[in-house]
Amino acid sequence: MAASDLDLVRGTLDLLILKTLSWGPMHGLAVVRWIEQTTHEQLQIEEGALYPALHRMEEKGWLDAEWGYTERNRKAKFYRLSTRGRKQLASELSRWSRYTSVVGLVIAARGAGAR
């Protein structure tokens, strides 16, 4: 993906992670894969950036983390939305949709300018 898209992604990374984890506990790699699959690989993020974000959200208490085992029996750190995380997701979602609709209004408007 282009570097110029990165800023946009970073602003919304938290939202993407929260939304992804709302489907169930996942480890970091699974989160990346999920985002890749659902966006048909149109939205690629620098994968490493995921981890500071995950840890920060864990620090804030939006996520609970625990070590567990994958289907292949590998030790991995799983993240799960906490109650607070769910609330956070809800508020971020509404903020996002408000934001996009406002941006949409501007973009869709015609005949702007001095009268």
Next chain:
Amino acid sequence: MSWANEGWRNLRRVFRLPLTRKRIDQEVDDELRFHLEGRIEELMEREQLTRAAAEREARKRFGDFDAYRREARDIDDRTMRYRSRIELLDTLTREIRHSAHVLLRTPAFSLITFITLAIGIGATTAIYTVVDEVVLRPLPYRNADRIVSVMHPATVPGSGESKWGLSQAGYLYFKEQNHSFEDLGAYMTGTMTILSDQGAEQVRRGQVTASLFTTLQARAALGRLITPQDDQPNGPPIVVLSYEYWQRHFGGARTVVGTMLQTSGVPRQIIGVAEPGLSLPRPGAFSSKSDLAGFGVDVWTPMQLNPNDRPVNSHQYAAIGRLEPGVTPEAAQRDLSALMRDFPSKFPTAYTDKFISQFNFRVSVLPMRDEVLGPTLAKALWVLFGAVAIVLFIACANVANLFLVRMEARRRESAIRTALGADRAHMAIHFLSESLLLTVAAALAGIVVARIGLGAILAIAPVDIARLSTVRLNGMSALFALTLALVAGVVFGLIPLARTAVDVRTLREGGRGMTASSGQRAVRNGLVVGQVALALVLLAAAGLMLRSFANLRNVKSGLNPAGVVVFETSLPFSDFKTREQISIFQQEFQRRVAALPGVQRVGATNSLPLQDYANGCTSVFREGRPYEAKQEPPCVATEWALPGFYESLGIQVRGRTPAWSDVDPTGKSRGTAVVTKALADRLWPNEEPIGMGINAGGGGGLQTVVGVIPELRGHGLDQPPSEAVIVTALSGYTVWTVKTASGDPSTLVPGVRRILAEMNPRVPVVNARTMGDVVARSTSRASFIMTLLALAGSMALLLSALGIYGVISYLVTQRRSEIGVRVALGARLPQVAALILGQSMRLTVFGVVIGLVAAVLGMRVLGSLLFEVSPTDPAVLIGTAVTLVLIAAVASLAPTRRAARIDPVEAMRGA
């Protein structure tokens, strides 16, 4: 906080929370490596890349590995620190809540511990506050540690050690010649009558040298203090007001400086107001009374000594020096002692070598604080402090025992906790929170106890104890109480911890392992033995003080204070210029007071027995019998009395008591005097003193001895019978002794005031009180110390009894099955009782023996506090020992009865 805990606990369920930086780093590494590894495998599988190519691709997609790793680590590190803080707080609140719960579940234990500790801490805090305020606090002067008292100790032949002030010549010589002092000042105290629109008022006056103010580094609040220019012979009549008097009488008006103060003598110009709280350290050179709060002075006047006065052997000047930095009092004393050797050659009219050797006349330089406190007061207070500290120890021994017992009851709990992986730190928090909760609560209650206790102490405290009236609980007291509580709490809390290591075995023992190990038993028994020993020491001390006090009370003072009211008057010089005027006034006043309802006898003196009696001494001479050349005349108390004095105070007189006909205001005819038997025995051994001529005061006047007082202890009940001569004479300053039916000053004084208002409104009445009060005050120190020691002693007794009761009760519970077996095997009640009582007696006797040894060794400390009782008085020691054994027996009665009632079948089944 709940969310954090929730998350953290979930985490810990699988793996423990990473608590070290190293673990955090490891976990972050593991997590990131898992990611990379997963990607690599995926790429190799899906896109058939070689491992190297897959790795390159994975790393490329990942971005800056090291940067992200560092970022994640830092976040986790922060999280860890935050969470461990929360964990600690959480653990604490949880433990405290848990502890409170546990403590409330065993209310008996908690309540006994709480009360015991609260009383112990409270009592100790109260006495500590007193000691702190009275003994430890510096005197209220700037750089007070360098302020010393300069006095002349002397051994008066026949009446022992005494301390005199400096003579005028001696003071001036010391001041000029010394190499030790920054400054040296002298003062006398007295009274002055101030006249105003409101009438006559007698105020306390400090007559001081200008150097006294510089010595004390005193400052003026307004105007100026007395300067060397003011302090010249025949200098101006000026006065400096005390700040308090200025506030009280002039409402703090600044215009007062420069105005004249009307007195019964010369009017004095007010030149300034001293700083607030400025007082003299002691009332004067001769007073035995001392007060660390100082001697309050209302007005300051200049001494105006004349260096050209003929030197006389009269030591009325109290002296205060300020040592040069680095000079010790001892060095200053050596300095002055060397100067004193010049006295006979410099001042032959005042000092002779014979006088100096015969009176063992010396000079002493003592830190003012030591001089003010006196040799016994500080000691007495430390003894009291020691006593309450012992009470606290005993209380703590009890509490420690309770904790030990409780710990055994909870061995399973601690064992389970240990087995479940609670580490020692966690166990420590667990037990500490419980003990600290208890001790800190007890300390808070203790502060309340200390407040009440302090009030009680002040209520019974002698008035002459330094600064005592101003003692209040303060921050230091609270800090002291809390420190005690924290130390006690930590010690008690760690008791069970010392044992948790081996406690896991308890679980294997299946709950049967509830008997105490021999080590624990030894500790518990040791505590009881120690307690009994300490209690014995304390009780013995209290017993000794009690005997001292009883001895003191049994001393015949030689006077009967019942119904006697005393008060003072002083006649203004301006109105009473001649002795005739004084005589007429006093006689008329006496007649009128005697006519008041309820009044039986009226007398007067210039110095009341048992209260600052006979400030200093005067040489007396026998008529017609000069002393041998090498013999100094006896220096004895010389007082004045008016007719009626002996009758009103109930002082027995052999011969006759003086009448008004003995009083010759012209001073031409020969006067009369009464002497005490103690003096008569010295002056005229084996002779009839009545009819002899005596000259008290070295002047020309001779008096005929008309009566002998068989016994009079004017200097104090603990002092030998006074050697005194009481001259029948007049004085302007008079202490009236009025024997009344009611003995109530408040019914007498209004009548007296009315009489004075009619006779001369410029004569003030001051210090009305009962003679009983005067007598009680003279023994108030002894009774104060005795009361507090007795209180501490009874607390020790009670607490030890509680301790014995607790341990014996526990013993009975423990040996229940054994006793059951014995009963089943035919042991009878007396045998069972003997078993239990025997155990209790063994501990008690052991403690008593140790206590006796300690008492014999330690009671010497009391030494000078005792009166006519040996520190190792056998009656007291034996009495105390027997009391303790009896109390121990009583304390073991209830547990013994319980033991005797044990049903063997039930006991063995239960076992």
